[in-house]
Amino acid sequence: MKQSPQLKQVQENMRPGVLTLHGFLGTDKRDLVEILEEDEAEVRRLGTSHRAIADKMVALRDRGKAGLGEFIDVEPNFEVKVDSVRGGIPSPFGGPGLIPKTNSTVRNTRLGREIVYTDINIHLIGEHGFYEGKGSLFRLEPHELVEILEINPEEQQTELPQ
Numbered sequence: 202m203k204q205s206p207q208l209k210q211v212q213e214n215m216r217p218g219v220l221t222l223h224g225f226l227g228t229d230k231r232d233l234v235e236i237l238e239e240d241e242a243e244v245r246r247l248g249t250s251h252r253a254i255a256d257k258m259v260a261l262r263d264r265g266k267a268g269l270g271e272f273i274d275v276e277p278n279f280e281v282k283v284d285s286v287r288g289g290i291p292s293p294f295g296g297p298g299l300i301p302k303t304n305s306t307v308r309n310t311r312l313g314r315e316i317v318y319t320d321i322n323i324h325l326i327g328e329h330g331f332y333e334g335k336g337s338l339f340r341l342e343p344h345e346l347v348e349i350l351e352i353n354p355e356e357q358q359t360e361l362p363q
Contacts, residue, residue, distance in 0.1 A: 204234040214293035215334075225293055225325075227336030240332050243343045248354030254343065255327025257350045258318055262305040272308070278351075280308040290321050292328075300324050309349045316341070316349045 204212075212233040217224035229236060244251055265281030267273055272282040282305070289299025300321045308315040322341055325331040333340040346352070 202234050202238065204232045208233045211294050214295075220291055220293055223338050225331075225337055225339075226334035227338070227340060229334030229336055231334075233331075236334055237330055240343055241330055244330070247344060247347050247352075249347060249352050251326050251330040253352055254346050254350070255323050257352050258305070258323045258326070258346070261307050261350065262303070262320075262323070265305055265307075272306075278309060278311040280310060282306045292321070292324055294325075294329050294331075307350065309351065312349065314349050316345060318346075 209232075212226070214220055215225035215233070217226075226236075231239075241251075244254070261275060261279060261281050262283055264275045265273060265283040268282055270282065270284055272280045275281050283303060284306075285301060285303040287302070289301050291299055303320040304317060305319070306315060306317045318341055319339060322333070322339060325333070326341070326346075332343060347354075
């Protein structure tokens with residue numbers, strides 16, 4: 202697919218120094234449309250959706266907020282810590298308002314692995330299917346999210362046990 206003028210402008214917004222110091226593209230030299238298409242294909246191969254991934258990220262973040270900056274246990278086998286700082290960041294895709302600067306660290310105790318993501322990651326994945334460019338400080342690989350967050354492709358379940 203050819204990159205539209207709108208996506209070209211979004212890609213310009215993602216460059217270092219425009220909305221954030223380091224930007225959203227890292228060392229990735231591909232057009233934004235190519236990045237989006239590759240991640241879309243990977244998510245399909247995994248048998249899930251961007252929305253299911255983002256919903257699980259939100260569910261774990263929301264449960265982790267109860268820890269007030271400390272790790273708390275979240276069943277069945279997660280430890281979650283949520284840190285936030287003042288302020289927000291606009292989406293490079295545009296839209297109203299700022300997205301809070303919140304970092305969530307999720308440890309999967311069964312796998313012995315952890316992943317860190319931000320609220321802007323949740324927004325970019327859930328609304329735009331964008332996991333950031335290769336080499337970006339906050340790039341998230343779809344397969345790692347699916348594995349570590351235990352997103353079941355058959356059930357597409359986003360609810361966590363209470």
